[in-house]
Amino acid sequence: MEPSKEVDAPAATSPQPQSKRTRSNNGKGKSIAEDAQPLAPIVSTKATPLQRGGWKKGVAILDFILRLGAIGAAFGAAILMGNNEQVLPFFTQFFQFHAQWDDFPMFRFFVVANAAVAGFLVLSLPFSIVCIVRPLAAGPRLLLLIIDTVMMAFVIAAASAAAAVVYLAHNGSQDANWMAVCQQFTDFCQVTSEAVVVSFVAAVFLSFLIFVSSLALKRGG
């Protein structure tokens, strides 16, 4: 698909015998830059990146915006869940009258993981800014891709473990004889579900970030 086009592109424009032209990795942008000034004896190596970085800069800015969205979603999920607490005005035979987010270790993991992911994403913002300033730098881009992959894994693990508990709290389990505690703690379950949804939104942001980063990496460093 794409690669064969890139291989053919320099061959199509090659009848300029004076410049020994080797296959450039992503030839399109570069050959345009060369054709524009064919008689300049030695081109500064700084000029080419500035001309080619146009759409890459756009990708880097998109990366920055998506990253802010992911930070907001992960932080919001952690805050929503971390402040989740409900005290019931009555007491029954089976239930405590007090539900709190740290009743379940999964919810504790949820809060810690989402807060940690938000923190790491904040720490990754400078690298995203480096990618805006130097759109062709492959090193920061690769670092961001790996950070984002690990963060996505944590967010999804936290969100889906919490979602499993939320499901059990809503529906109970006939087979295990677990009761649906959400019938009492309606507000608690409502906020918990919202936090899980917000956390999955963060995961969607992160998956878009990975997609954008890999697309930017593909076109060369």
Next chain:
Amino acid sequence: MEPSKEVDAPAATSPQPQSKRTRSNNGKGKSIAEDAQPLAPIVSTKATPLQRGGWKKGVAILDFILRLGAIGAAFGAAILMGNNEQVLPFFTQFFQFHAQWDDFPMFRFFVVANAAVAGFLVLSLPFSIVCIVRPLAAGPRLLLLIIDTVMMAFVIAAASAAAAVVYLAHNGSQDANWMAVCQQFTDFCQVTSEAVVVSFVAAVFLSFLIFVSSLALKRGG
């Protein structure tokens, strides 16, 4: 880090005035190939990929092996969980005497997700083979990276939802008054835990696959 080195490298070797040398995207390998045959008038565009593809071919073979490992782990997890069933020889007031993997919707999701991931990874094997045959092709590599990211998201979601249920089954929940059903269904819980661990192994394989693919993408197509 890396990018500045790449910018400087062509400048250091540039006092060869006859070849108008532009900044190549990852100049190192290419400049060696050029220096080896400085007098050839027009180099075939096919020759360079064959010389440079050495370590990329190794990466592609590593990708294939890791992919087989991920397929085996995901498929094994699905089979382990899908055949999980235990009938107790007695009947108590609180528990059914029969535990099966589809008692919990999370376990059903676990089996479906792991089997689907194994299937999709089998379908991705041809693209991995294409990457071995043509190590410099960026298109299949990018496709594999995106497939692997989505697959990892599904495997981690399935495994951690099942892990949450396994934890609750082992330890119960005092606050929700859920009993630890694993005190009765020991074998069932044992196999379930194993399946969850195997599924996380598949997730680790997939994260290595993503790492390898992004590293291979970084060096240009």
